[in-house]
Amino acid sequence: MAVYTDVSAEELAVFLGAYDLGGLLSFKGIAEGVENSNFLIETERGRFILTLYEKRVRGDDLPFFLGLMGHLADRGINCPLPVKAHDGKALRSLCGRPAAIVTFLEGVSYRRPTPTQCAALGDVLARLHEAGKGFHLSRENALSVAGWRPLVEKAGTDADRVAPGLGQAVARELADLEGHWPRNLPAGVIHADLFPNNTLFVGDTLSGVIDFYFACNDALAYDLAICLNAWCFEADFSFNLTKGRAMIEAYRAKRPLNGAEIAALPILCRGAALRFLLTRLVDWLNVPPGALVRPLDPLEYWKKLRFHQNVEDASAYGLVA
């Protein structure tokens, strides 16, 4: 949530010379995105987002992310469309960092989405999964079940500094998920981080899906599980069945869930909760002293995890049999 690289108007004007975007009318560093530097720029051709990719994004992954956005935008998903320069390339370099320009999307991100907005999310998620078919690149999910044990080891015994008993709870859940994680569900390209702050709405219309920098190939229903975690709990961590039903039913209207996916939904939700619990835990334990950015609370996802551990089947999320 900061601008890490300072770009001058003079440098940006030179950079824009490689594009067919006309003269520069304004640019502002914006507080957005996961550890990248983002600028809202306006040229004679309209508004765009310029991103400079900082250390946390691997350069090798950028063709996947940018190519995916182009693939999805071409298939009717409202996502940022990478802008190609005169030489046909969307991925360039600015101030020593990989950099790309994408189209600007209107809309605002809600903190507390309504059931109507949860339905809009279910609809776009299913359409995104369908539209992802045929994308020619693939990217392994580094934060799926095989990636969780290294995070548990990184947190180590410090987990109990965050909350007594957390270390043991995480270790036990991980062992159980490793033993029972579903392996043969329908798979494809997933967003993998489709939280409310990565969607834009104008009123109740979902006007944009953004921030594809965790996108990867994995079970499609796991993406739905991530969204159920991110969108359907209230501030007191009770699960809102109305929101869950709205999301799942809108999803199924565009992409039916098969029996294996429905049966797996509770364990996928547990996995999704553990995944965000673990990355938040590691971030929490590694805050530099004096940092301005407060990390997200890992315990929110422990509470969500405990809800999923007591779920018997997908009806608990609102799925209509």
Added chain:
Amino acid sequence: MAVYTDVSAEELAVFLGAYDLGGLLSFKGIAEGVENSNFLIETERGRFILTLYEKRVRGDDLPFFLGLMGHLADRGINCPLPVKAHDGKALRSLCGRPAAIVTFLEGVSYRRPTPTQCAALGDVLARLHEAGKGFHLSRENALSVAGWRPLVEKAGTDADRVAPGLGQAVARELADLEGHWPRNLPAGVIHADLFPNNTLFVGDTLSGVIDFYFACNDALAYDLAICLNAWCFEADFSFNLTKGRAMIEAYRAKRPLNGAEIAALPILCRGAALRFLLTRLVDWLNVPPGALVRPLDPLEYWKKLRFHQNVEDASAYGLVA
């Protein structure tokens, strides 16, 4: 250069209900301004800047700043125009902070302005001084000569930690300026912080003057001295006479300088250099450990000060006799 207060779309939508601005289409926290939280918002009526005033701006001063922007905008200065709510008030409250919406201005800030851009600055500065006449509020300059001794005392013996000899150089300069500071120059409303990053350009056209949060009443020529310091030195701290001449002559074309102002220009430039040297020095000595924002280098202004100490008269800045 950060967003200090997190505003949700839900809170902003409620806030906008007090205005006649239509529905909210987008908003982004922007990395801009001196320790305030700024958002670029777009509504059905256009684009605006929303500012939440954080601790460093005194609430009592806000009617002066907002009133001044309205006064200047009404008189043809391209500056942000505070937007009044249904009840006629521009100063409101959001997330527990004083807050105001002003119009958005196009343009970008250059780091290294050209002589043509320096002339554009001189022109708008003189017009701003003329337009400020008749503004019904006034505000003392807390950072004029009487405000410098407290800063010297705050830095204390630590100044030499930044550079050997700095403490003594600052003390000697302050004593000299206190003894010889000109008292009867034409005075009025000054911007007092009109650095290149507080101006917007579209090409060579100065499209906006922003950030009035140091504006106050003081000698008009002191404002010109601040701009000569901020605009006319090269990266190696040599003074660019071409830029100085362009700025001064464009200024004089709109507001003639009298003999006392011309004679005082060297000492006003020394004062302006000491003022920014001192505030940067105090900030430099008080950086919290681990802070993300690197303070501006006070030594730049020591170098500029030494240039001014060797100036014999205003011709050294390019003034044509």
